[in-house]
Amino acid sequence: MQRKSFIRNSSLGAIGFLSQPSFPFPEDPLLGHNNKRYRLDTKWSKADVATNPVNDCHEMVQDSKGRIILLTNEVKNNVIIYDKAGKLLTTWGHEYPGAHGLTLFNENGTDVLFICDNSRHQVIKTTIDGTVLLVLDYPKETGQYTKASEYVPTETAIAPNGDIYVADGYGKDFIIQYDAKGRYINHFGGKGTEAKHLSNAHGICVDQRDPLHPYLIVTSRLQNAFKRFTLNGVYIDTIPLPGAWVCRPVIKGDYLYAAVLQTNTLQGKQSGFVTILDKKFTVVSNLGGSQPQYVDHKLDEMYQTAKYFQYPHDVCIDDEENLYVAQWNSGKVYPYKLSPVI
């Protein structure tokens, strides 16, 4: 027994020595550019596929206990809660066949979740362990909808005052604003040709990096852009991301992170990557994507460079700056984890 163990160790030592000079590429590949580089771990999730399968892994958030929460449209376990090491802690939810958007809000010290369900045409607010607190049906108050099926919400964002913004990203592309109790306030965006209009408003977040001036960032995915709006829905400007089908904007610290589902030129070809923008909305790094290049302050078209990902759908950045990537339609893979390399 001891002898076998000795042989294994010495052979591994020899391999390391032999292989390193000719194969400098590390086992866990390094992705990204500038000060945002990461090591990829595709085997982060320790969930057992036999008992806790996933379908599309749509979105992820971290709760105030530090746990990583995944939303999948697999009704055996719509919500899977992990620790940061990838150990499955618990699961809940069987009633969200179209589970798509997952947003966490700390409501007076208590974590609550907002789930957008594409199939149910509803937004559901729950406690962190799945008790339903509020259900928002299709927004007929807007005067824009005549039946539930026209409304296919993809994402929510919660303002500091508790106002709920719902992005109808697979429906009519309106952003619908409610107060914390779910009473309709306003709607804006929608389809059209003006700058304030949206095309596949797939994601939304409240940017509070300047705490005195919070505003909304909304995805206009088919336009390969984010659009900024005031909290009462007045269009501010557009942040073009040429080539990139960006999903929701996720802000952590000074940076904005977003999954790019695929690129314009390679649609339906697993051409996704992850993009990272600094506070000035300059792309600083693409994980699995092209080195960002600006010519005359204009961003060059972006594209995938290596197939680390298929169709990234969301990113989550934890309290230690690790990044998790949830993927849609990618062979039912569990999320990947990327650790920053300093």
Next chain:
Amino acid sequence: MRTLLIIFIALVSCQICLGQKSVQLAPALLKYSSVFFKDAAKVEIKFAQEGANIYYTLDGQLPTEKSTTYKKPIKINKNLTTLQVITSGPTFFPSEIISTTFIKDGLPILSEQHSAPNEKYQGNGPLTLFDNEGGILNMKSPSWIGYQQDTIEILVELKSSKKVNSVLIDFLQDYKNWVFLPQLIRVDYFNADTKKFESLVENSFELNKTISAPECKPIMLTALSNIVTNQLKIKLYGIKNLPDWLPGKRRHGWIFIDEIKVY
């Protein structure tokens, strides 16, 4: 024992080598203004990945690491040229091949009349089918005209009577959006002697059994012999009833065209 150890080392080394190369490069980004051109097309290829090179061919051969290395924009000036590109680097598996066909302008076209397209896909004015614009995979691009009907007729009038041998039609194929090649294409030419349209060439197409990513399909129809004419009548016959295994099953298929060339 020593032999076993060497074999073991070799096997594990090999596995590690494979592990090192376990990621495939993505295809490069091709940049060009249109696949259609008057005199010459310029194609720029981009691939900003450290340690990777771009290789390409223009002669129909599949590109490998032994093909021409891309260094500067490529100039294309032949009638019909297919550019095929791969990316490759020592620490990655090579990318899949990406290819685009570039199409040179044909005989000068005076005008063209076509059956009324679907109201959503009307094209970009009367020159749409011979403006050298297109080859864009997005079906919503105004370079396309789109139909969801059985028979489409296009009458092409040349600037003058010329010797004609081939007709090229650029189609979109996008199975997920129910856009297919026609089942049949027929091209007739106007015979000035008989004062009638007579058959020049025809071709039929079968559906691929696999649903592939959207692509532009330039279809060249070449007659057995040259004729002289100034008018061509092109008839496209769409798929009336999509088979069950396709998205849009039992519905009418779409046909999208963005350019016609006559040679």
